[in-house]
Structure formats: structure tokens, C-alpha cells
Amino acid sequence: MVTVIGVKFRHQVKCYYFDPRGEVLRRGDSVIVETSQGIECATVVIPNTEIEEDQVVGELRPIMRIADEDDFDQLKLNRKNEHDAVRICRQKIADHDLQMKLIRAEYAFDRTKLTFYFTADGRVDFRELVKDLASIFRTRIELRQVGVRDETKLLGGIGICGRELCCATWLSDFVPVSIKMAKEQNLSLNSAKISGICGRLMCCLKNEEDTYEYLNAQLPSVNSHVRTPDGNTGVVSAVDVLRQKVSVVLSDGANDDREVREYPVDELKFTPRKRDKKAAEGEEQNDSEDPAASEKPAEAAEKSGKNEREKNGRPNRGQDNRDRRNRGPWQDRKSDKKKDRRKDQGNDTP
Secondary structure (H helix, E strand, C coil): CEEEEEEECCCCCCCEEEECCCCCCCCCCEEEEEECCEEEEEEEEEEEEEECHHHCCCCCCEEEEECCHHHHHHHHHHHHHHHHHHHHHHHHHHHHCCCCEEEEEEECCCCCEEEEEEECCCCCCCHHHHHHHHHHHCCEEEEEECCHHHHHHHHCCECCCCCECHHHHCCCCCCCCCHHHHHHCCCCCCHHHHECCCCCECHHHHCCHHHHHHHHHCCCCCCCEEECCCCCEEEEEEEECCCCEEEEEEEECCCCEEEEEEEEHHHCECCCCCCCHHHHHHHHHHHHHCCCCCCCHHHHHHHHHHHHHHHHCCCCHHHHHHHHHHCCHHHHHHHHHHHHHHHHHHHHCC
């Protein structure tokens, strides 16, 4: 077991472990730590706790010290200078006529590096821009291109749900989101309703995807036939995924009357919407063992045509001509020799 603390850096939601060096820290305390990017100020989110050594990824670095008043003054100065850096950088971007959108600037705690975040449609040649910025700020300059999702994560905001954006508060990594998830949850496919501030599909569509996949697998498809507990057969008109209820249309053959009743899904008998994985694997194995299934379509068609010609007892001149065109020159010469040999044998016979 090893004693660690968990800290988060500015504009990041990932938690990193550090050695407290015997200090007792509480949630919300600020500490100065050394990272691969330089010296930074971080906020404690996990107080002193013991974890297994295998849970620590990489080297467990110790904290340098607890932040004091001078460190807070340094942070305030850095934040103030960052606004001036953004203004100057935007002016230089306009002077060089670069197609890029500046998002923000960020000073390292010890002012050894100044990072500019920007977005662009493609690659941008900003070498001259870096030279101008380095001559102005007298420090190492780094320009980092990010995507639209990372832009929203850096700027933050309020989502359509009324809460702060997930990517800016707790979502550490972006997961792939597809339109299939919206269809699975029976949501409107209007892009304005299922897209976030970044213009991409909302990340929260992934949160309940597994639950909806499981619940939908228990329900019959709309317009499919089901058998009710009374023994009647009806057609599914609607399903309630969360309540696991099915609306069934029952018809009276004599009077042609129709009635809609709602049943719990457990009381109905129907064909499952999705096949069982084991059954699907079994069918795939059976298909692979069938030699006819492994034939190519062209080969199967050629074999069927050949069988048809043999059955009718007459040759197919068109097919013979196509076969002759597909043969190579050496095959034509060989076939000609065979024909000559047959003619000679025919002349020799009495």
C-alpha cells in the first residue's frame, strides 16, 4: 500500500496521483507539483488515501510544497497576462493572414512556456507567427491545434439540460457517439435536438445506450404479431421501453372490430427482436460448414448453367464462345491440335 493524493490541473478533469510527502492535505487545497510539462499548480480533489501500488501508473512524483500567498499572486499575474497574450496573438494572426481561430492562452506556473490553443480546418504553417510571439513574450511558445469538442471543453458552458457541460466537469475522455444510439433510444433525429454546443452528437447519448439495448431486446418489434395470455393473436402498435409495456391491436374477425390493449411484456409470446449470440454463432458455423454456401456467386451460376445444358442435351453456343474468348493463346493452340488429331483418326477409320 502507498499513500497518495489526487489532484486536478486547470481545464482538466482527469485525476493524477502524487506523493504527499507526509503532508496532510484536504480537498480543495492547492499544491505546487512538477510534471513533464514543467512546474504547475494543482488542486487536491482526493485527500490522503492508501491504494495498491499497481494502481499507480508511471512514476509517483512527490509534491514540491503547499501553495502559499506568493504562489497565488503568481497565478493572478499569469491569468492577467494571458488576456494580453490572447489580444496580441490575435493581432499577429490577422497580420500573417492565417486561417485559424484562437481559443485561449495559458502560461505555465513558472512562466517558462506559453501555450496557445486554436482550431483550424486544416494544417496551418505558423512558423513565422511563432517567431514573432517568441520575440515579444521572451519565453518558449507552443501552438496546439484542437478539435471542436476540445474547444468546447476548454471554454465550458451550459448544456440544453441546464447543467454544466459534461466534458468540462467530469468526462475525462471523449467516447464515439453514433446516430444509432439516438435511434435505439427512440429520440428525435433532428440534429438541433441531439447535438451539443460543439455541433457534434451529445456525449450523454452514450450514458444510457447499454440500458436501452437491453430493454429493447426484451420487447417485440412494432407491427409484429404476438400472442396474448387469452390465446388471441394481435399486432403490436406501440411499445413503452422504460415501463416494459406493449400495446396490442386485437381484431374480431366476425364484426371487424378492433381494440387496443396494453400488456406487460412478460405475459406475451413473440419472436425475440434480436437473436441470441450463441444461436447466431451456431448458425454461422452451420453456414461455414455448408460447401454450397462457400461458393462464389459467379462459380455457383456457372455450375448451375452447366448442369442446365447437360440436362437439356444441347450445347450453349453463346457460352462456348465466351469460354473461347476467355482462354489464352496457348490454350487455343492446344485445342486446335486435339481437333486435328481427331480428324486424322476419323480419316484412318474404314
